[in-house]
Amino acid sequence: MTVGGWNVSSSSIAIQSENYRFLQEQVYSHTGIVLEDDKQYLFECRLAPIVSQLGLGSINDLCALLRESREAEVGCQVVEAMTTNETYFFRDPAHYDAIRSVLLPRLKQERRDTRKLRFWSAAASTGQEAYSLSMALLEEGLSDWNIQILATDISSRVLDRARGACFQQIEVNRGLPAALLVKYFNRSGLVWQLSEAVRRLVHFEKLDLRQSMAALGPFDLVFCRNVMIYFDAETKQKILKELHVTLSSGGWLMLGGSETAFDIEEWFERQTIGNAIVYVAR
């Protein structure tokens, strides 16, 4: 039987419970992402392409292969398939409004001598977040400032795409004002590529948020959006503490729209700016 082009016969065989636990552990140890006990369907639909590509009969066979051979490459593929990379330009517009209306005017004033600003997109995925910030900064007339935007992710696959800065029509249609599309993209056929002016400011590196990051800072703004939701409370707390260390005093941390941070009063002051929530480093 095929559904939407995928051969799903293999996934109709239920994942054995010890294999389910094995996959949960694999994903957790590689990324810190916690997949609950009811994510059977998620494993099934995300791993079906790998199962059929390897000519295996089921996800149970895939687990057997991983256990036996500790195939690093297949392991990576499995973990990557299980992580969510969804992102888009100017996601949570209220965040960018707050940056434009409050953060940048303040920084322009404070840094008028050094003219140096540093930003970090800490779970960058395919780059839309970092590039949106880059465009926003250029639009604010900061093109002759010394601006660095570090963009990191745990997945090499998404980082490769991000570095290429090429996007499909569906990706540039979403969230991106047409005026910016016309101004900052070049089109060749079905692909839209960002201009050098926007790309220049952004630098991509592979980084696991669970590793120490103190050496990366200091930053004026850190985006850590739509990644913490996947972590357990302990991991999340440890990362928030580390992020605090990377921020300059008064620097901003922005989390995803549906994410909140608890017990962080010691490190951050929570502020509401327009429709955005900002965590200001103490």
Place this chain on the structure above:
Amino acid sequence: MAKALVVDDSRAVRMIIAKTLRDLGYEVREAANGREALEVIAVEKTAVKLVLADWNMPEIDGLELLKQLRRISTPDSLAVVMVTTETGMGRMAAALAAGANEYVMKPFTRDILVEKLQLAGIRP
């Protein structure tokens, strides 16, 4: 209630867009081409706050409609959003230069349309 006008020669597309706009709180009028759209505007006048226009339509096309609308309106008094399969950079630039508030490429989803309007500050 603010009125929106959907201009597209495809009835199905008009229906989809109209439904989205109604959910956003607009009262919706429809037109199958630029000429019909101008007729609706002549009757409704400034009650119409938003026009969503396709590009390729018989009689008066979307760009010509936009140009005519801009003789009697500004982007603040009347928002015009192009919704079209025309995805060339030149086309897009021409529409913006002629005073379009936004540009949505087909195919699009309901979410894309809603977000684009929101981002452009267009609300009923």
